[in-house]
Amino acid sequence: MNPKTLEPLFNYDHMDRKNGRSNGLTGQDILSVDQFDVDTLDYIFTRSCEMREMVRRVGSTDLLRGNVLTALFYEPSTRTSSSFIAAMERLGGNVIPITQGVQYSSVSKGETLADTVRTLEQYSDVIVLRHPEIGSAKAAADNATIPVINAGDGAGEHPTQALLDLFTIRDELGRLDGLQIAMIGDLRYGRTVHSLTKLLLHYDVSLRFVSPEILRLPLTLMNEVIDAGIDVRETHDVADVIEKADVLYVTRVQKERFSDLAQYEEVKDAHAITPEVMKRAKEDMIVIHPLPRVGEIHYSVDKDPRAAYFRQVQNGMFVRMALLAAVLGKA
Ligand code: CP
Numbered sequence: 001m002n003p004k005t006l007e008p009l010f011n012y013d014h015m016d017r018k019n020g021r022s023n024g025l026t027g028q029d030i031l032s033v034d035q036f037d038v039d040t041l042d043y044i045f046t047r048s049c050e051m052r053e054m055v056r057r058v059g060s061t062d063l064l065r066g067n068v069l070t071a072l073f074y075e076p077s078t079r080t081s082s083s084f085i086a087a088m089e090r091l092g093g094n095v096i097p098i099t100q101g102v103q104y105s106s107v108s109k110g111e112t113l114a115d116t117v118r119t120l121e122q123y124s125d126v127i128v129l130r131h132p133e134i135g136s137a138k139a140a141a142d143n144a145t146i147p148v149i150n151a152g153d154g155a156g157e158h159p160t161q162a163l164l165d166l167f168t169i170r171d172e173l174g175r176l177d178g179l180q181i182a183m184i185g186d187l188r189y190g191r192t193v194h195s196l197t198k199l200l201l202h203y204d205v206s207l208r209f210v211s212p213e214i215l216r217l218p219l220t221l222m223n224e225v226i227d228a229g230i231d232v233r234e235t236h237d238v239a240d241v242i243e244k245a246d247v248l249y250v251t252r253v254q255k256e257r258f259s260d261l262a263q264y265e266e267v268k269d270a271h272a273i274t275p276e277v278m279k280r281a282k283e284d285m286i287v288i289h290p291l292p293r294v295g296e297i298h299y300s301v302d303k304d305p306r307a308a309y310f311r312q313v314q315n316g317m318f319v320r321m322a323l324l325a326a327v328l329g330k331a
Helices: 014-019 038-058 079-090 113-120 136-142 159-173 191-200 219-227 261-267 275-279 309-327
Strands: 068-073 094-098 126-131 148-153 180-184 206-210 231-235 247-250 286-288
Touching: 038 159, 038 309, 068 079, 068 113, 079 094, 079 126, 079 148, 079 309, 113 126, 113 136, 126 136, 136 148, 148 159, 159 191, 159 247, 159 286, 159 309, 180 191, 191 219, 219 231, 286 309
Parallel strands: 068 094, 068 126, 126 148, 180 206, 180 247, 206 231, 247 286
Antiparallel strands: none
8 A cells, every 4th residue: 555656654674775775676566577687686686585594594574564465366376376475474464365266356247457456456555466468467557556566467577487586596506697598498478488588688698498499489589688699599409408508497388378279289298308308417507497397397307406496486485575575665
């Protein structure tokens, strides 16, 4: 209930005041990774480490006591919805969970996204929205006076996933500069790929894109990568990248985005990370995946210490705790 246009009542961030700068996130919508610069990323990651430390020491705090988050999910989710809920609860806040299918809300009676958002902001301080249409988070934000966080808008962006992906890479490997990162799978529809690629343009990385022909990275995004002067190559074969990659970012082929299911069947098993593939990878590389997986990483890879995807899942909660605290003006 803090209007975006007003300063929040309690905006006490000791570190920022000490440094004489604002983190710039208080009261803001989080719609795209385009709004993050390196300083903001560093800020979020420092806060995420603090959240992890706090959770490990005491489990929860009352930093966001009195605040309410609405989780409004028009598409299925396990990790994003539950980690936002866990994040809010570990910070002492409360949640209105509309995550079990909006068919049980007045959306099923034909209520528009705009009216749904205008209603839910009467009860809450922040709305986390997942929706199947590109641009839906922006449309919701334009109708809201409280911050809206994009939890995935169709094949568009998934900015908080990209934050936790980047945090995980840095946390696991100790750096971002100098890394070779291979993105594998559905690069066309994979919104997490789009958001993470944009964030990586802030760093001195090499990018390798591995996909079937019909699932290549969108041309506009590839042009952004080239314009940023990044060392980049595309291939159809994981074998071309496995030996030099520091990070394998594996993604699911997104069946729900195909209009022609025969095309999906043709490409769904294009890539699989198996123990045999992992034998050719570096000792100190990592495999991450936004999850869910549907066969593209074999279960037998899970016991490999380089398989970091469940550590990545846990990082999602810490990063979302940091983000919520910042957006709600409580750092
Ligand atoms: N990574 C991710 O967005 O997972 P969910 O779809 O389960 O939220």
